[in-house]
Amino acid sequence: MQTRTLYDKLWDAHVVREDENGTALLYIDRHLIHEVTSPQAFEGLRLAHRNVWRINANIATADHNVPTTGLEQGITDPVAKIQVETLDTNCDEFGIQEFGMGDIRQGIVHVMGPEQGATLPGMTVVCGDSHTSTHGAFGALAHGIGTSEVEHVLATQCLIQRKSKNLLIDVSGPLSPGITAKDVVLAIIGEIGTAGGTGHAIEFAGEGIMSLSIEGRMTVCNMAIEAGARSGVIAVDEKTIDYFEGRPFAPKGEMWTQAVAAWKTLHSDAGAQFDRTVKIDGAKIKPQVTWGTSPEMVVTIDDKVPDPATENDSVKREGMIAALKYMGLAANTPITAIMLDKIFIGSCTNSRIEDLRAAAVVAKGKKVASNIKQALVVPGSGLIKAQAEAEGLDQIFIDAGFEWRSPGCSMCLAMNADRLEPGERCASTSNRNFEGRQGKGGRTHLVSPAMAAAAAIAGHFSHINKG
């Protein structure tokens, strides 16, 4: 039998039919829904008098708009309130299970899914959110879709797709001490660029990847989209199976045994062919910091802000000049000399329990520097918040001068009140440093949770081991 990649296997298992025009109808096992990209899809169903194909395949939660503080007042922004209430109404009307505000299971959709075992190995997972790639971390084929496709999945449980190419990113190990999943994925994006994975499904492999926890692997796959790939996948191993055992939506008993047997086949065959392979030396990866307005504009903590004068490609050079102007940075400034205004620890990239633990280790017994106007810690779900509180992490953060918030997307995209003011500079554990992403005129530097905590304490970027 022909050898297949993990992506090939996941694709093959979900093809309902192939059309002579080269497209395939792909079956979707799990559809995650949130308030921002779904209202127009439900409205479309109503207008066409269509039903939801398989109600149990859908799970919803509100995350993008929800406030992270003052929850007892509800949502004070009237426009956001309508959107969240519209999700509640739509879920009620169509019978879809929703973890709404006030439910301890509510959280960022990509944190909630795996935490509940609602997204599992071997599934096809889609959501109207580009960071759906997160769920590839445990051998699921997962990607973001637009609202028209949200409606398409609701109505048909399928998507019309064309198969992507296979790209292998092989990260050797071991990683250096203190290097996190975030540093690995930012280093990968720095290497292949933000369009490096366009048209491809990325498989992340090698000891540098497999040594990461499932949470860390989610951080890596989460940012596959930042490398241009709609999906990223990682093979299933024992860690994957351990992670899902006992989760509320995971299979139980005989069905669990059956599922585990199937999941153990979720890896690329030896000798499987990839269209492209990129090798990364994991031992050389250092703590990463972005300096510009695209995730590929990234250097290490030991570096300086790059000089556009050294770039030969004119479009790239103009891009660098524009980025430096927006970021208010001069070429050749040491990264450790960049002073910060705000700190954000959270987002679907870095708001899981191990992220909070990593930040708390750095913050413990220290104080946030006086030049930092605000340092936010926003857990990814109500359950993570409760877990962190049980471990005393909340008190470590509060004692150090951080604000301990309730779950949501928060300052990653600043749809709620958590945002940067024009000109403010933030060390953020989120995924996008685009212009205006965290608020108009706001300046975002992407880093790992430990690096963000170290920056909060120092007031500027700093080596994690120097505090």
Add this chain to the structure above:
Amino acid sequence: MQAFSTFKGIVVPLDRANVDTDAIIPKQFLKSVKRSGFGPNLFDEWRYLDQGEPGIDNSKRPLNPDFVLNNPRYKGASILLARANFGCGSSREHAPWALEDFGFRVIIAPSFADIFFNNSFKNGLLPIVLDENIVDEYFSAENNAEINAETYELTVNLATQTITDPDGKVQHFEIDAFRKHCLLNGLDDIGLTLQHVQAIKSYEQKRKQQAPWLFT
């Protein structure tokens, strides 16, 4: 969806790479539960000098005179000439909705981000991928036309997959046959898929046997 055939329009050059969907339509406008009305906030942070919010009167806001869409030369433009990796970032379909609502029907670039590319076709917006050198030539030609105070319009013919410039020079472009068919006929994907109800049900039957835990 609006069917697409032959189309002639003014070209507006947006000369920067990696234009992301946050730039195309900033997050505060995503709070709408509607599909229309995003045009006035297309490229909001580049187009206006103040902070845009949903519900405010955009006609009274200060315009950024340096932003290309505010140049009177491009009034009524419907073809956007862009650089590599256009539409990168989030999956928000509000980005093609905003472009379409503003009046764009065609975007020409050396490359597009996958999700944006896909979303465009669902909304009667045609993204055309051309070789970087050819895109460069269109940027130069548009720039020369501006210097000479001439209009610069392109004619896009989807059926023949051609772009014709003001001098009559014809450029061929590639497009997926299925997507072309859907755009030309204004077809609804859901309707097409629902022609295969039996195939979907058969797949579900088979899959339930192999992987019953997926159906609990």
